[in-house]
Amino acid sequence: MTATIHPPDVEHDDGPQASTPVDQKRLSRSRFRPADIALVAATAGLAGLLPLGGPLKAILVITFVLLGPGAALATWVRVPRSARAAAIPTLGMAIVTIASITAMWSYRWEPTAILVLLCVASAGSSAVWYVRTGAWPDVRTWPVAAAHTCRAVITAPGLNPPTVIVAIALIIWAIALPTLPGTDASFYGLLASGSGRLLIPAILLTAIAFVWATVTRRLGAAVLAIGAAIVIARVTTWLGTEVPLYDWTYKHIGVVRYIVTHDLIQPNGTDIYAQWPAFFVTSAWFSEVTGLDPMTMAHVFAPFVHVVLAVIVYSAARVLGQTPRVALVAAFIAEVANWVGQDYFSPQAWTLLLAFGLLTLLLASRGAPQMAVLAIIPFAATVPTHQLTPFWLLGAATLLVFFRRIRPWWAVAAMIAIAGIYLVLNFDAVAPYGILSGGNPVENATSNITAAGVPAKEFTSLICRGLSAGVFATAAVAAIWAWRTGRRHVLTRVILAFSALCLLLGQSYGGEAIFRVYLYSLLGCSLLIAPAVVALLDGWRRGVLRSVGAVVATAGMCLASLAGLYSFVALWPLVSETRTQIDVMNSLVASSEPGTRIMMMTPGGMPSRTTADYAAFTLANPYFDYPLSYDLAESRFSFPTAEQLGFLDWRADQQEHPTIVAFSTQSERSIEYYGEYAPGSVDLFKEALSESPEWTLLYQNGDNAIFRHDAGTGPR
Structure with missing residues (x-):
């Protein structure tokens, strides 16, 4: 069954002045409105307070976090439909982060009360909107609205070759999974050890299925392939291990457990997290209201990050006017090329989601200036969460303002003021680490690991560097192609892809700057590469030369998928704990x-x-x-x-x-x-x-x- 694409987005104003009550009642039978989403999410959040099992409570509360506060804001502020998939979860995560850290700083730390207050506010927003518009929800039509929402982008995958290939890939992964915990992995990583070798055909089949689905316009199967890529790479780090990966993950678990135990931020002098505590406080809030142990949260964190990340990248592409097919290719590239192990339970993973969502709001501001104003909210959440990410965002946003790609300019000025004030207040904590580490970008791009090591280390470094360089080089070539063919928003995407390189002019970030630069650049690189990949794939069977281009694009997607997975799990014998x-x-x-x-x-x-x-x-x-x-x-x-x-x-x-x-x-x-x-x-x-x-x-x-x-x- 072939996926059906609906017509392009038509902007609607969901504010009270948008339409008459009769119009609103008609809309309620065809789609969920933000007010409906906020009400349902608030109900889920309150249900999370019931004496249910920890996992179920966690699902209900995270549903509220991702949908409730953001939808409540979207009820009163017109958010373009193309931006909603990024705006609603980003705003929700930001509001919960700000509410949690504000309650802690003001000595009003009552986790349950915070959840109740946020749920009541979200539900109250919907109630006021219903009263003002007269467009009361008809729950009997909500199943139809849910079906309409699913069809708004794509139809169900159906039974077709790409779907079958994805199913085979997942079966292979499931066969490998039970014996992964405790695998005595070689220095060449999980893909060269035991049942981990089965992940190679699994990820290659997933990439082939995605390309096939893209060529044949079966977007339901393409979505399924993106989900399979997340499962094979990131769910493996959850179900394929006894406890979370990485020794440094447990430093973050310890901080959260301190806050849960003492209902206080750890004292100054313990670590730099005391000055940038927002992620840890938010995690402690979530742990207390759901009863979920921080180590369990850390274990399942990576799959959560990547699901939200894929949605945000898709939305960013749609905001820039790309078709759903191109947007899905961008999301797939951002997933499979992301080999940097920064998706673990950490402030940088949380702020990366906020940052990509914030940039999506800024991109939407050319046609809807209120989006730039809303972007101040997630920016305010990133500032007390991570030291580096806000300053990369400011650099990218300033360039976008300079080239008149976002408006109003004063929204970015407000962000600069927020970051500047916070840095001044916490300067004593960050100064020992060095504000600038030197102006040599080559030295700043050098890894903090310089020893020769075993041959496997050199091989892995070659794969990681090759993939990173390949992504940057492909993005640069795609930018030239887009400029020469008159594509839209080329400069915007170039800024998103390459602005992070400016960080290397002044900071090595303890030898990790090059990894952060690559991670920050993935959004822009994916947005540049995706249209070129689709254009090449569309040349299939349209002449020898164009068919060769399609083969090259297919091979590139497969190699990037395999290299990304290899690089991500290459250190398995070093980072897998028991x-x-x-x-x-x-x-x-x-x-x-x-x-x-x-x-x-x-x-x-x-x-x-x-x-x-x-x-x-x-x-x-x-x-x-x-x-x-x-x-x-x-x-x-x-x-x-x-x-x-x-x-x-x-x-x-x-x-x-x-x-x-x-x-x-x-x-x-x-x-x-x-x-x-x-x-x-x-x-x-x-x-x-x-x-x-x-x-x-x-x-x-x-x-x-x-x-x-x-x-x-x-x-x-």
């Missing part, structure tokens, strides 16, 4: 006293900041969990010499509190992968601690081991 490791570290921290030093040769597998106790440890010793490599610096390549071991024992003996050294499988793999220490250094260090009478073995399970040195036990 529940046993987390439980052991939780017990260790709980049984230790603040001031204890907990170190590893290099981080990985045994995180120490998973609970609310981390704040007390940090206040007692800001460097309590810094790795041994921090102390050794360049001398780590000769470690462990007798002199170095003697110095370690002496310093541990001088401390007022114990010193703990932890070893893990992931840490040992990381050392070998990146070549941070000389070969055999881990075994030599373990042997030295085992033979020393000053060190006690507390725990051992395979490569995982924990040694303790009590203060004052060594020779004086």
